[in-house]
Amino acid sequence: MLDFEPFYLTLKLALTTTVLLLALGIPIAYWLAFSPTRGKVVLEALIGLPLVLPPTVLGFYLLLAFSPENGFGRFLETYLDIRLVFSFPGLVIASMIYSLPFMIQPIQAGFRAIPRNLIEAAYILGKNKRTTLLKVILPNVKNSLLTGIILTFAHTVGEFGVVLMIGGNIPLETRVISVAIYDQVEAMNYSQANIYSGILLVFSFLVLLGVYLINNRTVQSSYPV
Amino acid sequence: MIELKINKRLHGPEGTMNLQFDAKIKEGEFVTIFGTSGAGKTSVLRMLSGLLSPDSGRIVVGDAVWFDQEQNINLKPQLRNIGFVFQDYSLFPNMTVRGNLDFALQKGQSKTIVDDLLDLIELTQLHDKRPSQLSGGQKQRVALARALVRRPRLLLLDEPLSALDMEMQAKLQDYILKVHREFGLTTLMISHDLIEVIKMSQRVLVMSQGRIAKDGKPADVLPLGILKEMIEKGGI
Numbered sequence: 001m002l003d004f005e006p007f008y009l010t011l012k013l014a015l016t017t018t019v020l021l022l023a024l025g026i027p028i029a030y031w032l033a034f035s036p037t038r039g040k041v042v043l044e045a046l047i048g049l050p051l052v053l054p055p056t057v058l059g060f061y062l063l064l065a066f067s068p069e070n071g072f073g074r075f076l077e078t079y080l081d082i083r084l085v086f087s088f089p090g091l092v093i094a095s096m097i098y099s100l101p102f103m104i105q106p107i108q109a110g111f112r113a114i115p116r117n118l119i120e121a122a123y124i125l126g127k128n129k130r131t132t133l134l135k136v137i138l139p140n141v142k143n144s145l146l147t148g149i150i151l152t153f154a155h156t157v158g159e160f161g162v163v164l165m166i167g168g169n170i171p172l173e174t175r176v177i178s179v180a181i182y183d184q185v186e187a188m189n190y191s192q193a194n195i196y197s198g199i200l201l202v203f204s205f206l207v208l209l210g211v212y213l214i215n216n217r218t219v220q221s222s223y224p225v
Numbered sequence: 226m227i228e229l230k231i232n233k234r235l236h237g238p239e240g241t242m243n244l245q246f247d248a249k250i251k252e253g254e255f256v257t258i259f260g261t262s263g264a265g266k267t268s269v270l271r272m273l274s275g276l277l278s279p280d281s282g283r284i285v286v287g288d289a290v291w292f293d294q295e296q297n298i299n300l301k302p303q304l305r306n307i308g309f310v311f312q313d314y315s316l317f318p319n320m321t322v323r324g325n326l327d328f329a330l331q332k333g334q335s336k337t338i339v340d341d342l343l344d345l346i347e348l349t350q351l352h353d354k355r356p357s358q359l360s361g362g363q364k365q366r367v368a369l370a371r372a373l374v375r376r377p378r379l380l381l382l383d384e385p386l387s388a389l390d391m392e393m394q395a396k397l398q399d400y401i402l403k404v405h406r407e408f409g410l411t412t413l414m415i416s417h418d419l420i421e422v423i424k425m426s427q428r429v430l431v432m433s434q435g436r437i438a439k440d441g442k443p444a445d446v447l448p449l450g451i452l453k454e455m456i457e458k459g460g461i
Contacts, residue, residue: 117315120276123302124309125329126375135328139319 002195005172006180013088013176014156017095018103021152022145024096025103030133032104033111047100055098059165062094066166086168091176094166095156102151110144111137143215150211154204226251227379227411231272231282231292235435237263244268244435252287252378255405255412257422259447260432266415269432270381273413274309275302286379308372308380308410312387314364316356322367323352329374342370345407346400362393366400373408380405382414386421394418398425419447 028047032040050058066084067073076082084090114137122132138145160178167174169183177200184193227250235242244265250256258266271277273284275291278299284292291300316325326339343349346366356364365385372380382401386394402425405412416422422429423443431439431446439446 115313115315117311117313118317120302121309121311121315121317122328123276124274124305124307125371126303126306126331127328128303136317136319140317 006175006177010157010177013091014153016092017156018149018153021096021103025107029104029107029111033108047104050098051101055161056165059162062166066090088173091167091174094162098162099152099155102155103148106144106147110141114140228285231279233279242435252411255426256428257426258415258430258432259422264432265435266432267383270383274307275305306375306377308377310368310372310382310385312384314368316367318356321353321355325371326374329371346370361389365397380410380412384415
């Protein structure tokens with residue numbers, strides 16, 4: 001009997017990561033797009049790191065940081081009774097860090113592409129920055145938001161290195177689909193691995209197909225009539 | 226009365242320029258700022274509306290101080306209640322015509338003004354269209370109406386008609402004059418179209434190199450020789 005738990009866990013992880021990262025990514029992207037501070041390049045470089053680093057490097061440092069043997073991990077465990085290493089919350093945080101550029105970069109590019117006049121027009125009409133963001137900026141970067149959401153979701157579904165380093169292979173807690181496949185292959189259980197892989201392949205294809213369909217439709221409808 | 230005395234160092238493609246603008250504008254006046262591109266016209270409107278901060282000087286509108294560098298006063302654009310019409314219309318593409326006007330409403334303001342304005346610019350029938358479905362002239366009428374929703378006393382127009390054809394320009398000029406009178410506005414318009422300036426303004430400030438070079442009635446200060454030359458060349 002096929003164990004669907006890894007699928008369920010993967011979807012839960014990807015959804016949680018995407019929702020949290022969207023909420024976090026919008027203000028960060030806003031600041032990066034509009035702040036005149038020069039120092040923001042440091043943050044931009046930091047956010048871009050997961051694009052170039054092997055996931056195992058990121059996972060290794062997060063493992064050190066979260067470990068109760070070390071300062072931050074010990075602080076969490078002693079004062080807040082939280083252990084992030086080999087746990088689902090730890091996986092979420094690691095996934096968020098790992099997917100930062102996939103969420104933030106498209107939104108930031110969308111913000112930058114908004115004509116400055118639109119934002120200024122809203123200010124002159126008496127609207128504050130928050131209203132301008134919610135009513136003018138965000139509705140006009142829908143495609144960028146969608147791209148960020150999909151990339152983050154897909155990237156989280158497909159992650160392996162970080163998960164393995166920080167989460168290990170605990171059923172119902174950290175055994176996501178990519179880890180389960182690896183596990184089955186190691187156990188020479190190729191038919192199970194094949195089923196898992198096949199489902200993931202079809203699922204990923206359908207998600208991407210959906211994105212391109214939506215994107216295509218928005219592009220067409222934005223042409224003047 | 227609007228008192229503008231502003232200094233600003235501007236960095237443009239042709240190097241640095243010191244903008245020094247010193248003028249008093251009477252309530253109800255229709256004033257045009259005329260000048261070549263790069264003379265600092267748009268910067269003056271941006272500083273008056275609060276989108277750009279002057280380096281020094283004072284902006285006083287009626288008895289309210291909007292900017293005073295010495296007293297450290299710099300009112301935000303949101304608090305200045307200005308009507309501003311951009312050259313590129315700057316309509317919100319995600320909202321309908323009516324949505325663009327509704328967006329400008331202040332908290333608690335009655336929506337009847339939106340209907341009145343739609344009526345005034347003769348776009349009631351197109352109220353549920355998106356900006357991308359409108360012609361240039363229609364877009365600019367919506368932009369004009371949107372600028373008036375908050376009932377500003379001061380209307381700023383940054384080359385509002387330069388992207389339109391001649392016929393549409395003439396029509397829009399009439400709309401602008403109409404709202405200028407009906408709303409009792411003080412209007413400041415940037416234009417480099419001589420015919421438009423002559424038709425519309427009571428007073429012209431000719432700007433050159435960041436300063437007001439001439440100030441007076443259109444017939445007295447405009448280089449009408451150029452107009453004659455243009456007519457002879459068949460340019461108009």
